[in-house]
Amino acid sequence: MTELNMAEAINRALTEEMERDDDIIVLGQDIGVDGGVFRITDGLLDKYGERRVIDTPVAESGIVGLCIGMAAGGLSPVCEMQFSGFAYMGLHQLEMHASRFRWRTRGRYPMPITVRVPFGAGVHALEHHSDSKEVFYAHIPGLKMVVPSGPRNTRALMLSAIRDPDPVVFFEPKATYRAFREEVPDEEETLPLGTSRTAREGDDLTMISYGAMLHRVLEAAETLSADDGVEAEVIDLLSLSPLDHERFAESARRTGRVLVVHEAHRSYGPAGEIIARLNEESFWYLEAPIRRVTGFDTHVPYFAREQAYLPSVDGILDAARATLDD
Known part of the structure; x- marks a missing residue:
């Protein structure tokens, strides 16, 4: 067992999955060189290079759209929306395409997309940075909507989300990123999506x-x-x-x-x-x-x-x- 906070648990899950599967791509604003605004992806660029850890323009619609194309081509993208209030710009891509693609093609094209969304108040952020509008995503058929609460279940749910054939919106309560530490098993541990x-x-x-x-x-x-x-x-x-x-x-x-x-x-x-x-x-x-x-x-x-x-x-x-x- 290793004691981790939630931020470290996400980083560990991403590292483990990228080590396991070369088709996993991480992308988003400032997630490469800077390691993300919350430093969640810190160190991944050095380990896996710029072809698998991609700094994108400030264009949430483009980020999600790129993920859809990657998933249709056989990759498993994990994108970061930086703050939940910015993710609305990509909502139409999630609703009109990502959530429907597997259904639209009668299962021919899975959509293994994980959309990481830091959400919630309590960290002294500005307007559009503290929203908690998870119902936008939970309401959409074809999307799965996950909200972890601590380091151990965060790591386990992240592994399951990345491996799932459907798009998963992964809401991360940023007030708990570094609020406490918890023992996380050294061996692989997953939690089925849809269980409490x-x-x-x-x-x-x-x-x-x-x-x-x-x-x-x-x-x-x-x-x-x-x-x-x-x-x-x-x-x-x-x-x-x-x-x-x-x-x-x-x-x-x-x-x-x-x-x-x-x-x-x-x-x-x-x-x-x-x-x-x-x-x-x-x-x-x-x-x-x-x-x-x-x-x-x-x-x-x-x-x-x-x-x-x-x-x-x-x-x-x-x-x-x-x-x-x-």
């Missing part, structure tokens, strides 16, 4: 989250245990499409009470789909209305106010206690 995990076991309340907010939920769960004698079960989604609804539905049937937490906007956010699934599959087991703690229906504020926008541990605790009191 139980981050904490409990029988009194189900708390569902993903990405950076998972760690605030875990902190709130520990406080509930210490101060209220309540044992909350915490589900880490890891993937928004496919959505592992079986795990959180089973948990809801046991606990009877559910809280969903994410930093994306409240209206039409992932919590809405999660709650709809629970109402369809677990309604008669619920003992209280499902609550959600989310970002607000506003643009993400500048960094002086971003913590007021994000779900706080106190806000999560208030919602959890209200759900337990219902």
Whole structure:
């Protein structure tokens, strides 16, 4: 086991896959000479050269379009969008072509594209740098949508994403890039796309989250245990499409009470789909209305106010206690 942070875990996954398969190409703005704005791809250019580690122009549509051509030609490109707010320029390429190509050709041309997207607030970034609009991608048929929460599952999911025959949008919560370290196995480890995990076991309340907010939920769960004698079960989604609804539905049937937490906007956010699934599959087991703690229906504020926008541990605790009191 080696202790890595999330940034190092992504770099390690890319290194391992590029060593394994010469058809894997890494590309994006400043990812070569500079090693990426977050230094995620640091050292790859020296190891694999400019034919496999490509600095591109500032043209997100062109980056994704190039990936589509590479994938159709038998390569496995991994591109970086630098910040989620810049990725919208490539959204039409993902929706109109990458997500449809395998279906359009009746499986003749797989699209093994991995689109890395640093997302979320909490790092004192500027406008367009702190968005959390994962629903744009989770809504598109043919795309897979992954959101890791820590170094170990990041490395495992990245290996699976690169090897998948479908395009995968890999949302990386940049607030956790270097927030903590975790032991990562030295041997190869993968996680199937579309599966979640139980981050904490409990029988009194189900708390569902993903990405950076998972760690605030875990902190709130520990406080509930210490101060209220309540044992909350915490589900880490890891993937928004496919959505592992079986795990959180089973948990809801046991606990009877559910809280969903994410930093994306409240209206039409992932919590809405999660709650709809629970109402369809677990309604008669619920003992209280499902609550959600989310970002607000506003643009993400500048960094002086971003913590007021994000779900706080106190806000999560208030919602959890209200759900337990219902």
